[in-house]
Amino acid sequence: ETRECAACNKTQGSLKQCSRCHSVLYCSSECQKSHWRTHKPSCHAFSADNTVTLTPIYLKNASLLPTASMTRVLTGHQSTAPSAREMLGSNQLGAYPKSVVVKIQVPMGNAPFLIYTKRRDFVCHTARQANPAAYDRVAELVKAKGAGGMGGWKGYFAAELKSADELVVKVSELLADQPF
Numbered sequence: 001e002t003r004e005c006a007a008c009n010k011t012q013g014s015l016k017q018c019s020r021c022h023s024v025l026y027c028s029s030e031c032q033k034s035h036w037r038t039h040k041p042s043c044h045a046f047s048a049d050n051t052v053t054l055t056p057i058y059l060k061n062a063s064l065l066p067t068a069s070m071t072r073v074l075t076g077h078q079s080t081a082p083s084a085r086e087m088l089g090s091n092q093l094g095a096y097p098k099s100v101v102v103k104i105q106v107p108m109g110n111a112p113f114l115i116y117t118k119r120r121d122f123v124c125h126t127a128r129q130a131n132p133a134a135y136d137r138v139a140e141l142v143k144a145k146g147a148g149g150m151g152g153w154k155g156y157f158a159a160e161l162k163s164a165d166e167l168v169v170k171v172s173e174l175l176a177d178q179p180f
Helices: 029-042 069-072 132-145
Strands: 051-054 098-107 114-118 125-128 153-162 166-170
Touching: 051 132, 098 166, 114 132, 125 132, 132 153
Parallel strands: none
Antiparallel strands: 051 166, 098 114, 098 153, 114 125, 153 166
16 A cells, blocks of 8 residues: 555655544645545544553664565575665654654564664664563554564554653554555
């Protein structure tokens, strides 16, 4: 699926999230107003019932090397050198709170999640022991509804970065695949 205005399907230009649910995109306030009757029944603000709180862990030597590239390297197959963007370590945003769309990569087993934004201006991990119930809820949702592959699964979520140590993820719905 592509990123498009929920009202007119426009894909070009700047698309803004619904300020209440952070799950639907609009190209203009006119489109948002015209689509409100359709969107209103499914528009749910962040609440304790539809969110989990994850604790970010910032690793200095972390990377965003794609699982496929890592697998090729480990199995001795030819692979291109990782880009500077892929080798970027953990990164914290400077201003809080901040509404973001995050990609959460869920590995096989109980290893830490890799979480980041499209611009990679926020990159972190989160471990199960910090909040097992939240970790398990995200893992189950991503494994059930996200995209899977050889190294794990991925899903995209609306989230609110409350502080460097608190990421609130809206788990009531998985967003469409994003152009990360």
